[in-house]
Amino acid sequence: MEGNSVVTPEIERLIQAVETADSAAKLVGAVRALAATRSPLAVPQLTTVLRYNNPGAAVAAVDGLIQIGDAAMTHLLANMDGYNYGARAWATRACAGIGDPRALALLQEAALTDFALSVRRAAAKGLGFLRWQSLPQEEQETVQKAIYDTLIQVCEDPEWVVRYGAIAGLENLAKQAQHYRQPLKDFLQSFVEQEPEAIVGERILWTLENIGPI
Structure with a gap:
């Protein structure tokens, strides 16, 4: 209670x-x-x-x-x-x-290790939508980096729906923390060439369009 x-x-x-x-x-x-x-x-x-x-x-x-x-x-x-x-x-x-940032560690673990793809996907997308802005200024950059690094790892998941969720999370992070736009663009422009699933490739291109010019 x-x-x-x-x-x-x-x-x-x-x-x-x-x-x-x-x-x-x-x-x-x-x-x-x-x-x-x-x-x-x-x-x-x-x-x-x-x-x-x-x-x-x-x-x-x-x-x-x-x-x-x-x-x-x-x-x-x-x-x-x-x-x-x-x-x-x-x-x-x-x-x-x-979206409470207190869930960071839980969502990181779930996104990377849970055996259910639906849980990994939800955790991956949830990471990108954590409201790190509610944290003290001195903690925000650390949390942003933890989110970004985890989602980049999740992009290697064998299930396309999980990779899709990671891309959605990364897009939202880059929209909110603009200093991640260029690193994300660089990553996605390389990643899209390796992505075997068309639907994920389309999501990557959409993300590149949505985060806009640097």
Whole structure:
């Protein structure tokens, strides 16, 4: 629970509906209703849902956690389940969508090493959209470099969808941190010649166009 907040009767009712749902469909509906409150008070229960064997409920919980945003991060990071891969994968997706720079190390590890390509792709794109601007000025350059270096590594991933996500992340980083535009252009102009998948090649060319002249 964030801070000293007390669960309100309405949130308590919605949490109870999640806990007592007696079918997969009812669980999904209950999670959606709880997520729709966008209340930090819902974070512990939404995080617990990630451990359930119900993909529909997990998607709804992830969407809710992303909508709650930074207020969900402390609980999410403190409750990463090292023994339940599915829960950790869903939580990683939530962190990627939230964009809080506290998720940097988690997303780096996931983008480079997770065995599920969908998690690697989400983590790669999420890295490029981390809001490093919210950090103290003296920390921003270090985080930018960590993001850039990791995504350059991810461009070597054997799965094209992961490379695609890395390119999207790199584009956003270069738009926000303009001193990375020229290094990224140099890298992509070389990389596009080696990229075997046409769709990734097109994404690279689009990125080169989008980051514009130096």
